[in-house]
Amino acid sequence: MSARRIAILIDGGFLLKRLPRLVKPEFTATPEKIASCIPHLCRNHVKKLTGCGNTDWIQHVYRIFYYDAIPYDGKAHHPISNRPIDFAKSDVAVQRLALFDCLRRQRKVALRLGKVNRDHDWAIKPELTKKLLRHRTALQVLTRAQDVEATGETPAGATLTLSADELRALNDLKTVWDSLDAGAVSLGLRQKGVDMRIGIDIAALALKKQADTLVLVAGDSDFVPAAKLARREGVDFILDPLWQQINADLFEHIDGLYSGFSKPREPAGDAAPGENTATPEQEHTDGP
Numbered sequence: 539m540s541a542r543r544i545a546i547l548i549d550g551g552f553l554l555k556r557l558p559r560l561v562k563p564e565f566t567a568t569p570e571k572i573a574s575c576i577p578h579l580c581r582n583h584v585k586k587l588t589g590c591g592n593t594d595w596i597q598h599v600y601r602i603f604y605y606d607a608i609p610y611d612g613k614a615h616h617p618i619s620n621r622p623i624d625f626a627k628s629d630v631a632v633q634r635l636a637l638f639d640c641l642r643r644q645r646k647v648a649l650r651l652g653k654v655n656r657d658h659d660w661a662i663k664p665e666l667t668k669k670l671l672r673h674r675t676a677l678q679v680l681t682r683a684q685d686v687e688a689t690g691e692t693p694a695g696a697t698l699t700l701s702a703d704e705l706r707a708l709n710d711l712k713t714v715w716d717s718l719d720a721g722a723v724s725l726g727l728r729q730k731g732v733d734m735r736i737g738i739d740i741a742a743l744a745l746k747k748q749a750d751t752l753v754l755v756a757g758d759s760d761f762v763p764a765a766k767l768a769r770r771e772g773v774d775f776i777l778d779p780l781w782q783q784i785n786a787d788l789f790e791h792i793d794g795l796y797s798g799f800s801k802p803r804e805p806a807g808d809a810a811p812g813e814n815t816a817t818p819e820q821e822h823t824d825g826p
Contacts, residue, residue, distance in 0.1 A: 542588055542774075543600050545749035546580050547736060549756040550606030551729065556757070556780040560799040569633055573640035576602070576647070579798035583753050583778065586796055600749045602647045605736055607729040609634050610654040617660050619720045650739065652731030660723045669714055733760045740764035744771040751775075755798070757782045765791045 557575060558566050565571045584598050585591035609631035613624050625631060641647050662670070736756070741764055743749045751774040754761055765775050769791070776794040777784070781801055789795070 542598055542751045543749045544584060544587060544598050544751045544753060545600045545603065545739075545743050546583060546753045547603045547739060547755065548576065548579075548605065549732070549736065549754075550604050551732070552757045553755060553780065556782065559802045560780060569636035569640050572637055573644065576604070576641065577644065579755070579778075580753075582798040583776070583796065587751060587753075587776075596645055599646050600743075602644075603650055603736075603739055604641055604647060605650045605652070605732050606634070606638070607652040607654045607732055610656065610727050612656060614660075614725055616720060616723075618718060618723060650732075650735040652729060652735060654727050655730050656726060657728040658726030660725055662718070662723050666714075666718065666722050670711075736761065737764040740768050744768040744773045747771075749773065753778060753796075755780065757784075759785060759788055762788070762791050769793065 553576075554572070557572065561575055565575055580599065580602055581591065581595045584595040588595075588598050590598060609625065609628075611626035611631065613622060615622050638649060638651070641649060661667075736754075737760075740752060740754070740761065743752060744767060750772070752768055753776045754765075755778045757779050761777075765777075768775050774793050775791075776796055777788070777792045778797055779795070780799065781797050784795075
């Protein structure tokens, strides 16, 4: 195949989410191992595009852009476990920063880092919120008790008689609340600036003619406006969704759909919704 000047853009958050399904467990054990997966992914794409899979593959690469967000470093008090949390010292923050350090040392890798802001306070997970709201009718028992007390008709020390349905509703509500653990709530943290950086770099690479082929490793459709611009400028635009299913209408905005890792081999029924549904058009080479 002819020589190409290839830029590879990787959505780091998406890659880290998909990686455990695509490589052996030992390749996600440490930041160093995770970092070693990235040149492997890029080499596979270069081999597909140029036919060059030896040590000279990097010569075809303009740059490898890795996008992520600097971890949140604030503090908060957990409402359920009732303990303080220093997010800067969390395992996620420490490992993510170590990964960034590893990537900075790799050949032709450029980090593009956004940030994580605190958008809102602690909130119960949506699926648990729906469950709690379904049981809110059980609280009508308390309303009835308040009404009786307000009339002054119930002597002190009197007990409230519950029907079987009311007792069952209260028990169900108690079960739901008792099931809430530390993982039932999350702080409202939001990643900022990552998608914007991807879009700006795609536009700059295309308009400045710095690359004739762009490989985007991502899983959503936010890239479509930038992809349209790149293709109008004559750039070959390849999408790698890491074997995650994409919407059919996205095919009209890309020039190819390839995956740099082998298709995940998961037992039937174990895949999450939307997983393991790549189309036959997705090509791949062996991953780690």
